[in-house]
Amino acid sequence: MSLYTVQQTLFRLKKDKPFSATFKELGAAALATLDLSEQERDAVANGDLAGLYRMGVHPLLLAPYARLMGIARPRYQELLAPLAGLQRLKS
Numbered sequence: 062m063s064l065y066t067v068q069q070t071l072f073r074l075k076k077d078k079p080f081s082a083t084f085k086e087l088g089a090a091a092l093a094t095l096d097l098s099e100q101e102r103d104a105v106a107n108g109d110l111a112g113l114y115r116m117g118v119h120p121l122l123l124a125p126y127a128r129l130m131g132i133a134r135p136r137y138q139e140l141l142a143p144l145a146g147l148q149r150l151k152s
Contacts, residue, residue: 071122
């Protein structure tokens with residue numbers, strides 16, 4: 062598991078419009094060339110905010126990613142609320 066690569070991917074989805082468009086069109090297939098584990102790839106492709114948070118992804122990267130995935134702010138807060146105070150993995 063590479064937290065750095067996961068966070069770099071989320072940042073790239075936010076900043077790199079062509080990559081973001083490809084991701085929206087192809088989903089997980091757009092992530093195939095990245096050095097992500099199957100678990101990481103699935104979490105990113107499926108909008109698994111809780112799973113990404115548990116992996117250690119910083120919340121400041123999760124918010125724009127949630128918007129990209131079409132997750133409204135109330136739902137974003139609902140998904141992360143049970144994780145408040147949870148120790149995240151760090152690698």
